[in-house]
Amino acid sequence: YLNFKITDALLSEALTGIIHAEAPGKNNSQADQRILLEYVSANPTGPLHIGHGRWAALGDSLVRILRHSGAVVTPEFYINDFGFQMEKLALSVWWRAVELLKQEGALPGVSPDADLLAGRELPYPGEFVIELAQAYLQEAGQRQAMLEDWASVQEAVLQGGEPSSLPIWSERIKQRIIELVAPRILADQRQLLEDIHVHFEVWTSEKKALHESGAVERTLKQLADNGFTYESEGALWFRSSEFGDEKDRVLRKTDGSYTYLTADIAYHDEKFSRVREDGTRYNRIMNIWGADHHGYIPRMRGAIQALGHDPNQFEVVLGQLVNLLVDGERSRMGKRRKMLTLRDVVDEVGVDATRFWMVSKSADSALDFDVDLAASATSENPVFYVQYAHARCCSIFRNAVEPSPNVDTGEVTPPYLQVEELDKLARSLTPSALAPLFNALESDKEKAVLKTLILHLDSFEDTVADAARLRAPHFIAQYAMDVAANFHSFYNVCRILTPDPEVTKARLMLILALRKTLAQALDLLGVSAPERM
RNA sequence: GCCUCAGUAGCUCAGUUGGAUAGAGCAACCGCCUUCUAAGCGGUGGGUCACAGGUUCGAAUCCUGUCUGGGGUACCA
Numbered sequence: 001y002l003n004f005k006i007t008d009a010l011l012s013e014a015l016t017g018i019i020h021a022e023a024p025g026k027n028n029s030q031a032d033q034r035i036l037l038e039y040v041s042a043n044p045t046g047p048l049h050i051g052h053g054r055w056a057a058l059g060d061s062l063v064r065i066l067r068h069s070g071a072v073v074t075p076e077f078y079i080n081d082f083g084f085q086m087e088k089l090a091l092s093v094w095w096r097a098v099e100l101l102k103q104e105g106a107l108p109g110v111s112p113d114a115d116l117l118a119g120r121e122l123p124y125p126g127e128f129v130i131e132l133a134q135a136y137l138q139e140a141g142q143r144q145a146m147l148e149d150w151a152s153v154q155e156a157v158l159q160g161g162e163p164s165s166l167p168i169w170s171e172r173i174k175q176r177i178i179e180l181v182a183p184r185i186l187a188d189q190r191q192l193l194e195d196i197h198v199h200f201e202v203w204t205s206e207k208k209a210l211h212e213s214g215a216v217e218r219t220l221k222q223l224a225d226n227g228f229t230y231e232s233e234g235a236l237w238f239r240s241s242e243f244g245d246e247k248d249r250v251l252r253k254t255d256g257s258y259t260y261l262t263a264d265i266a267y268h269d270e271k272f273s274r275v276r277e278d279g280t281r282y283n284r285i286m287n288i289w290g291a292d293h294h295g296y297i298p299r300m301r302g303a304i305q306a307l308g309h310d311p312n313q314f315e316v317v318l319g320q321l322v323n324l325l326v327d328g329e330r331s332r333m334g335k336r337r338k339m340l341t342l343r344d345v346v347d348e349v350g351v352d353a354t355r356f357w358m359v360s361k362s363a364d365s366a367l368d369f370d371v372d373l374a375a376s377a378t379s380e381n382p383v384f385y386v387q388y389a390h391a392r393c394c395s396i397f398r399n400a401v402e403p404s405p406n407v408d409t410g411e412v413t414p415p416y417l418q419v420e421e422l423d424k425l426a427r428s429l430t431p432s433a434l435a436p437l438f439n440a441l442e443s444d445k446e447k448a449v450l451k452t453l454i455l456h457l458d459s460f461e462d463t464v465a466d467a468a469r470l471r472a473p474h475f476i477a478q479y480a481m482d483v484a485a486n487f488h489s490f491y492n493v494c495r496i497l498t499p500d501p502e503v504t505k506a507r508l509m510l511i512l513a514l515r516k517t518l519a520q521a522l523d524l525l526g527v528s529a530p531e532r533m
Numbered sequence: 534g535c536c537u538c539a540g541u542a543g544c545u546c547a548g549u550u551g552g553a554u555a556g557a558g559c560a561a562c563c564g565c566c567u568u569c570u571a572a573g574c575g576g577u578g579g580g581u582c583a584c585a586g587g588u589u590c591g592a593a594u595c596c597u598g599u600c601u602g603g604g605g606u607a608c609c610a
Contacts, residue, residue: 253608260610492574
């Protein structure tokens with residue numbers, strides 16, 4: 001094993017490079033990549049939950065890291081606004097609307113106290129459905145339409161007709177509810193995502209872009225022309241087993257409707273074929289999926305191949321699921337009346353803590369999110385450790401250029417140096433100017449801590465490239481914690497602002513490189529870098 | 534059954550292409566604020582890296598098997 005000595009000159013060069021860099025860690029390791037990254041892609045059937053939060057944090061950090069590594073990335077949200085889920089939601093809204101009308105005594109022949117929902121289980125029992133129903137009834141004309149609708153289904157409902165036994169209500173009202181409700185929910189989701197600094201450039205509606213546009217039929221025809229479909233048992237099948245899938249998959253059900261897979265195949269066909277603004281196409285179609293979709297990959301890959309695209313350009317980043325811990329026990333998220341939403345968590349622990357928490361662990365391991373710990377996690381979250389390091393750097397710079405009045409004597413100590421002086425020094429910095437950094441150290445310990453810190457700063461670029469290559473944002477979180485720890489050690493063992501101006505300047509350059517790197521690392525995670533805490 | 538992810542300190546988890554004495558945060562204990570922010574630092578205690586084989590000069594890491602836990606195995610989305 002080579003045991004080479006790292007000279008002060010090399011360390012100086014590393015620091016100088018960081019200070020002159022436009023953005024630390026920037027590299028070209030992914031420069032040949034044109035990536036369409038689809039993630040989150042929730043149904044517009046309710047608020048985002050914790051699980052979505054993990055994909056959002058993971059995906060957005062990945063976008064930032066890949067771009068920092070030279071890739072062109074388009075983040076995209078696929079809106080699953082088609083199919084049974086939407087109908088189930090509409091049905092739930094309808095029931096809540098009936099309930100509201102009943103409470104007002106507006107339903108003929110029904111007492112306001114009567115329990116129409118007794119024994120029934122709404123597909124979407126959440127509180128938010130009641131708000132949607134209220135909004136729906138306030139729409140011009142909808143209240144009247146509901147009452148007319150009620151007259152036609154009243155008897156069936158009063159005799160105990162189940163909500164699931166469709167249709168007991170009119171198609172007209174169903175569509176009207178969906179039209180009203182889907183955009184509202186989507187807008188809420190979008191607002192929350194923006195609030196946590198997760199931005200999508202493209203929003204693709206399954207309903208509009210695939211079903212109403214005829215894209216699904218076109219893709220289906222292409223698959224058939226290529227000879228990969230057949231009819232059996234009244235359904236249309238895809239020969240996915242020819243591509244390594246366990247079995248063939250249904251594309252068109254016996255009732256004539258399409259499966260989710262069919263629309264998704266059309267979607268991926270479109271993504272592969274899409275021509276970008278500069279005339280090129282994407283050479284990487286990337287998705288972030290939950291581990292519950294794992295078995296779905298072979299059939300999707302098969303379909304991509306069957307349509308003549310390169311399956312090697314298709315990539316799925318799988319994330320293990322998030323468990324919600326309530327009273328120390330795992331509980332399934334979702335269909336509870338009171339559920340803990342992503343909004344609740346963000347309100348409770350803040351954007352920075354939530355995002356850092358979500359990406360500080362490998363996506364390969366299941367994440368336990370302890371609700372009871374959420375509040376206390378505020379002070380426990382390592383994100384503050386990193387942010388504090390950054391704030392400390394900023395504080396040092398403030399002290400360096402500001403006069404400091406002594407509280408006891410009232411005397412004012414002049415600033416160590418002027419802002420302009422500092423800027424000029426940074427701009428024209430050469431490695432040799434950093435010599436005082438190494439010469440003025442008093443102990444081996446100081447020297448060792450300093451060396452570790454600079455080596456760490458120097459490895460940032462490699463870390464970003466590794467994180468990009470392995471699609472592992474948690475490398476960055478880990479890195480940020482490590483560097484922060486190095487700095488906190490150094491800070492306690494070595495003073496930055498000293499009576500010797502040359503030493504002070506050199507050490508300030510170190511802090512400048514550190515501050516830039518910390519700010520960049522935090523930015524790659526979508527976390528703010530506060531100047532004071 | 535098959536596919537897949539995981540099992541590392543009391544708890545939550547890092548450990549990148551195999552590399553030197555396995556790390557961090559939290560929790561426990563002992564120190565450190567007249568000096569750049571103590572949301573910090575130093576120290577102590579705490580690990581048969583699930584288990585058993587194998588490959589290798591060298592394994593938490595690679596291979597095989599076993600055990601335990603999560604997820605999947607739909608004409609749901």
